[in-house]
Structure formats: C-alpha cells, structure tokens
Amino acid sequence: MSKAGLAQFQQVFIEESLEGLDTMESSLLALDDGGDGELVHTIFRAAHSIKGGAATFGFPEMSSFTHEAESLLDEVRSGKRAIDGSIIELLLRTVDCLRGMFARAQAGEPLNDAVAEGLRNELAAAMGRGIPAGGVQARRAEDQADAWTVRFRPHPGMLASGNDPLRLIRELAGLGELRATPEFDRLPATLAGLEPSECHLGWTITLRGPVKRADIAAVFDWVEDECDLAIEAQHVVAKPAEAPIATAPVAAAANVADAGAARAQREAGAESSSVRVSIDKIDGLINLVGELVITQSMLDTFRGEYDATRVAMLEQGLAQLARHTRELQETVMGIRMLPIASVFNRFPRMVRDISQKLGKQVKLELVGEQTELDKTVLEKIGDPMVHLVRNAIDHGLETPDKRRAAGKSDLGTLKLEASHRGGNIVVEVSDDGAGLNRDAIVAKAVQRGLIASGEGLSDEAVADLIFQPGFSTAAVTTDLSGRGVGMDVVRRNVADLGGTVTIRSTQGKGSAFTITLPLTLAIIDGLTAAVGGERYIVPLVSIVESVQLKPEAVRSVAGGELFRFRGEYLPVIRLHDAFGCDNAIRAIDQGLMVVVEGDGSRVGLFVDGLIGQQQAVVKSLEANYRRVQGVSGATILADGSVALIVDIAGLVRLQGRRKAA
Amino acid sequence: MSDNHRSEALQSQYLTVNLAHEEYGVDILAVREIRGWTPVTRIPQAPHYVLGVLNLRGAIVPVIDMRLRFGLAREEYSATTVTVIVTVAGRNFGVVVDAVSDVLDVADDAIRPVPDMGTTVDTEYLKGLTATGERMVLLLDVDKLLQPQDAQMLEAALPAASDVKAVA
Numbered sequence: 001m002s003k004a005g006l007a008q009f010q011q012v013f014i015e016e017s018l019e020g021l022d023t024m025e026s027s028l029l030a031l032d033d034g035g036d037g038e039l040v041h042t043i044f045r046a047a048h049s050i051k052g053g054a055a056t057f058g059f060p061e062m063s064s065f066t067h068e069a070e071s072l073l074d075e076v077r078s079g080k081r082a083i084d085g086s087i088i089e090l091l092l093r094t095v096d097c098l099r100g101m102f103a104r105a106q107a108g109e110p111l112n113d114a115v116a117e118g119l120r121n122e123l124a125a126a127m128g129r130g131i132p133a134g135g136v137q138a139r140r141a142e143d144q145a146d147a148w149t150v151r152f153r154p155h156p157g158m159l160a161s162g163n164d165p166l167r168l169i170r171e172l173a174g175l176g177e178l179r180a181t182p183e184f185d186r187l188p189a190t191l192a193g194l195e196p197s198e199c200h201l202g203w204t205i206t207l208r209g210p211v212k213r214a215d216i217a218a219v220f221d222w223v224e225d226e227c228d229l230a231i232e233a234q235h236v237v238a239k240p241a242e243a244p245i246a247t248a249p250v251a252a253a254a255n256v257a258d259a260g261a262a263r264a265q266r267e268a269g270a271e272s273s274s275v276r277v278s279i280d281k282i283d284g285l286i287n288l289v290g291e292l293v294i295t296q297s298m299l300d301t302f303r304g305e306y307d308a309t310r311v312a313m314l315e316q317g318l319a320q321l322a323r324h325t326r327e328l329q330e331t332v333m334g335i336r337m338l339p340i341a342s343v344f345n346r347f348p349r350m351v352r353d354i355s356q357k358l359g360k361q362v363k364l365e366l367v368g369e370q371t372e373l374d375k376t377v378l379e380k381i382g383d384p385m386v387h388l389v390r391n392a393i394d395h396g397l398e399t400p401d402k403r404r405a406a407g408k409s410d411l412g413t414l415k416l417e418a419s420h421r422g423g424n425i426v427v428e429v430s431d432d433g434a435g436l437n438r439d440a441i442v443a444k445a446v447q448r449g450l451i452a453s454g455e456g457l458s459d460e461a462v463a464d465l466i467f468q469p470g471f472s473t474a475a476v477t478t479d480l481s482g483r484g485v486g487m488d489v490v491r492r493n494v495a496d497l498g499g500t501v502t503i504r505s506t507q508g509k510g511s512a513f514t515i516t517l518p519l520t521l522a523i524i525d526g527l528t529a530a531v532g533g534e535r536y537i538v539p540l541v542s543i544v545e546s547v548q549l550k551p552e553a554v555r556s557v558a559g560g561e562l563f564r565f566r567g568e569y570l571p572v573i574r575l576h577d578a579f580g581c582d583n584a585i586r587a588i589d590q591g592l593m594v595v596v597e598g599d600g601s602r603v604g605l606f607v608d609g610l611i612g613q614q615q616a617v618v619k620s621l622e623a624n625y626r627r628v629q630g631v632s633g634a635t636i637l638a639d640g641s642v643a644l645i646v647d648i649a650g651l652v653r654l655q656g657r658r659k660a661a
Numbered sequence: 662m663s664d665n666h667r668s669e670a671l672q673s674q675y676l677t678v679n680l681a682h683e684e685y686g687v688d689i690l691a692v693r694e695i696r697g698w699t700p701v702t703r704i705p706q707a708p709h710y711v712l713g714v715l716n717l718r719g720a721i722v723p724v725i726d727m728r729l730r731f732g733l734a735r736e737e738y739s740a741t742t743v744t745v746i747v748t749v750a751g752r753n754f755g756v757v758v759d760a761v762s763d764v765l766d767v768a769d770d771a772i773r774p775v776p777d778m779g780t781t782v783d784t785e786y787l788k789g790l791t792a793t794g795e796r797m798v799l800l801l802d803v804d805k806l807l808q809p810q811d812a813q814m815l816e817a818a819l820p821a822a823s824d825v826k827a828v829a
Contacts, residue, residue, distance in 0.1 A: 534703065619721045628705060
C-alpha cells in the first residue's frame, strides 16, 4: 500500500480509536460505580480493536502498549482477577496515555514517551509479571526532586482566556530559583504575520529547590487545557549547572496535563475534520435530493414547449421545487445539530478526579443529554461548563464531615441539566452544597472598592459580584480554583454566544448557575395539531397519548373541566380558548384530547385533531417580537407558513393564572 | 466638513405610503423591503393591531396593520395592499399599508411640526409633516410604532421569564 494511502486509513483509524477510548473511559467509570460484568467485555473489545488496528496501520509501539492493557483486561474478563479501584485507576491512566499517543501520531511525533514506559511497567506489575528494575521506584522518587525542567508552551489562544503566562512564571519563581529560556520557534517570519492577541512564545524553565511535582503542576492547573506542558525532574549529576538532562518517567499530575492537551488537540482536530451525523438525517437528505431530481426532470419537460395549457403544471412544479429546496436547506442545517451529550460526557471523569483529589463525595446527575444544539454553540459551551463544574465541586460542595454537620447526607449532588425553554437552550449546573456566602462576597467587594457597602443590595446583585474579573473569596487558593480567574471568563464566553449566566443561590442549601443561550437552530420532533384552521406544533416529548372522549367523560367543575384518565382526574386545557382561535371544534367527541405532560403535571390538551409528525426547526419569536405565554417559539412549515410551537409548561401556568384571575 | 456634505446630511429620503387617502412618509433607511400582502399566522395574546407573524426567509417577523394601529376602519386587503418590512433598533417588523407610492427627498428644514389638530393619526407617532406642491406628507416616527404599549407588554412578559423554581 502506498504511504499516502496508508495515511488516509490511519486518520480513520485514529478517529475510530478515539471513540473507542471514550467508550473505554465511560465504561470504566460505570464499572467504578458498580456496573456489571458486561462492561468489562465492552472495554476489552475496545482495547482489542485498538491493538489490532494499531498493528495494521503501522503503530507497533501503540499495539504493544495496548497489548499490556488487553492482557490485564483478559485476566479480569476470564475471572482470574477481581477488578478493583486500583486497576480502574490504572486503566483510566492507560486511556489518557493512549489519547496522548494518538495526538502524537496525528502530529507525526514519536509515539512512546516516558509516561507510556512508566505505565507499561505498571501494567506489567499489576499482572504480577517481572517489573523492570527500578521502574516503579524511579517514578516515586520523581515526585520530589531538587531540580526540574518545565517545558511550557502556551497555545496561541491562551491570552484570550485571561491567563497570563508571565504571571504563571512569576508564580513558579516563588517556588525556587528559576531560570526561564524563551523559545522563539513559533514566532511568525514576518511582522505582518504577528497577531498581537496571540501568544507565540514558549519557555523552557529550570527550577531549582526542593519542590514537589504537584506544586509545579498546581501552578498550571488553570491552563492545562491551553498549553503543552512537560514537567521533568533533572537527575543532578556532577555539575548541577550544566547537567545533561536525563528524562525520567512523569508522574500523574503531568499525565493529567498531557491528557488535557491531547484532548484539546483532538477537539481542535475534530472541528476541522468531521461531524457525526445520524443515519436518519442522511436518509432524509437522500430522499429530498431524490425528490429534487424528480422535480427537476419534470420541469425539464417544459424545455422549448411553452404551452398555455400547461402553465398550471409548470406552476405546480415550481412550487414543488421551492418546497424541496427549502426542506433541503433545513435538513442541511439540521446536520449541524448535535446532542449535548458529547459535552456532558467529559464530566463523569472530571468530577471523579477532582472529587477524589479534594476528598469529597460527589454524585453527578446528567439530565437532558439528548438536547440538540448547534455544533458551534456546542463547541463553545464546554469551557464555561468546566469552570462551573470545578467551582461547584471546589467551592460549592462541602466535605463529608461538614455536610454531616449541616444535616445533609455525605454524598453531595452535582446536577447538569440541559433543556429547550422558550426558544432558548438552558444549561444548568446546580449543586446542593454550601451556596454563596453573601457576607464574604460583600466584604471582599468592599475591600476591593467595588461597592461601598452591602446594604440595600439584593441577593442577585451580590451574586453578580462574583463575575467581576479577579474576584475570589476563597481564603486559601487551592490548585483548582480560587485564583479569581474564571467567572468573568465564563460570563464573557457565554456573552460571546449571545447568552447570559444567572445565579440562584441559597446559603447552606446550594447554588445553581444557569446558562441561557439563544437558539436559532434547535430542532424538535413535534406533532402538528389543527385548531380552527390554524396549525400548532406540540413537542413530541411532552405528549403522553391522545384519546377521543365521549362528551360525558368531561365534567365541568368550578373554574374548569376535568376528565378521567387512567385513574386520575386531569384538567382540560382547550387550546382554542387558550389561544383564542375562532371556528374551532368545541364538542368534545368531535375533537381529540391529547394528554400532555409539562412542568411535572399532566393535562389534557383539547385540539381539533392531529395532522402528522414533523421535525420543527425552532425559531425565536423574541428576536423580532416578544415572548408569548404558552408558546416556546415558532417554526416554518413545509409550505413556508409559520406555525407556533406550544409550550406545555407555559400553557399550564397560563391556565392557572386565568383561573386565579 | 464641506458645505456639500452638510447639505447632504440635511436631506433624507422617505418612502411614501397610502393609508386611508392620506400619505405618510417612512424613513427609507428603516425600510428593509416591500412585499405584497400574504396571509400571516395569528399569534395569541397579541394586541388587536398585530396581525400575526410571517416567514421572512427563515426569520419570524411580526406584522402590524397600520390602519388598526391608528384606530382606523379595517379595509379588505386588495392587490395593492403591501407589507413594508422595517427595521427598528435591530428588530424587524412588517407594516401593512393600503399601497406604496414613491420615494420623496425631503430637506430637513422643510419638515414642519405637526399641528395638534386635523390629523387622523395620533401626533405621538408623527415626527413632522412636509408639503411638496399640492401633496402633504405626514412623516411617521417608526421607532414608536411598536411602542410604548409594546414596551410595557415586554416588561410584563419578563417576570414570566424569571418564573423558575428556586433551588430546593
């Protein structure tokens, strides 16, 4: 096979393998939470395909490395070895290391590095086979050393996130005697190519002094996704000044940084390379193109024959063409819509790592992972969420003993929830932790001269203060948060997408950060309902079922109507009343009762009938008009007219208000 | 600035539209496009003069009937009935008028204040009038067409937006 041909397959292999690694990671985490034995098979299969593929596509190092992991998994699979926390931990690090390898493979760099060597030994050790002399011990010794070499190469966009490399270097200087040598290789050749808002420099930093690796890694914690970082201990030989540096295995902290960089790189790569599209969408496109071709050939028969008798047919053909084109356009737009699950999926691992590090017990709940949003929004919402999740675990949730003292269960809950609400995407990060400390925030704000005093400030106004640049009330700066870098970046990133961040917090009970993003492209599945000649879209997710009732099944009670459905009485909302439609069917037995669920309660929605199911591209009414109660947005039907999308929860509230009035 | 520039700056163009046998001018910079009347989708809880929304190349745009807005008698829509799409403060909306006639150059010093009496339309929505020969054109203040009542409604809608349950 030619080299170019192989390279093409390598790319496919890498993409597939990265997915395999994601599967391995999520399965490992599920296993850690007490998942069943089938997961082990899943992990084994993923590792096995990577091993096989790596050998075929010319990555022997990767193949032999994965082989070690596979052997360990095989022992677990065949029941020779019980799986425990340490093995899961080891395999998770293997996954990280493989990600690093794939990143290097894509960049065309040598695959093996110190981390891989170290892990290979650990994997071998876990299986009780011969440990290469000194392998593990050397690693232990590396955690503490007298001299370190730190290679720090910020990504060009690092400055944009509010991180200043110089500040980090100064912080490093506080740890010991520091010498930094800048690297100019990434400087553009001409002045014209110099982008002043980007960081083109890198540094090799020598740090002397009794420093722990973790301390160095901590300095770079906030930027680990935004730089390439290598921390290596120097083996001080004879002359400390010009010691030739023997690189040694790198410990877990750097490993994490490595994984972060690899992930960032992978994401950057994925942006330009591919989008995964569900087969349904592709089928829809093929259908549309097929119809377009038929329409085209039908129009083609008019070539040169302008006969007045056929005008009607021509018009019909043109209308069809217009409709297909519009549908094609919308379907193509729909390809950009991806479920938010791809962003959510990174959090189980992150939450696990951070909570372990901080000695907190955290249960992560994910809700609404299938909520679709535009790919561009999806890519940009990740970083703000990472900040919020880190903050929630570090500041929000308390340690188990503090929770017990406050009368809560040891296990803190962190909830990530995504939903469509009123033509917006709402992503909420909430915890049941300590909440914001109003007094501390006010004190800090007064000290920094932001406000004169806390008097007369609403809780919202106080909460808003934490979005000020550099604002932090953390008494001790931890390596996770508290440096005051973050909330302002979160707000700015979200504002760039045209969204807002709001906080609700109750001291002692928890806080919730809500990111609201305007949505121009979201697609929902809906049923088209007819009411008095008008058409409304009812979201499929809120529909329980639809029934035809006899008039006597509906009883009038004070202020409304009720009907019996599966043993419970549900209130009736007549859509024609709620929306004031004329000419609608009023007799219960002639229309249709659609049982819908919204805001946790079930109601019967009375409509004339249901026309059919369709995907609706949600358009905002607010962009040009205003919010309408009971309507979450609008969509454009196949004939080009506008149909409103019913917001069940809003409708229920609207009805409640009417009754009260 | 040269005199030439200044005289240009002091002149603006207005699209003139017909409404109940009177002529109104709409600042041409606010006009985005003119389209024939097409049926719209009614929206609930809207003021009576908001006819509904239409699909403007994928954007949902509200349409108001100028006659109803100004409290004039409703008229059957005809072949000359047009929807003028205007942009005010970044928002688009359509205005249904009886017909459009032409574009008028109006020097700023030819705009006179509207007398308090004698106009069908509330002077609140007018920024002045101008006369060219026999014609008298009332210049509309498009910024105010969706205001002030609508601004109030917007305010009223906001509590609903924050009507989310607190953290338990």
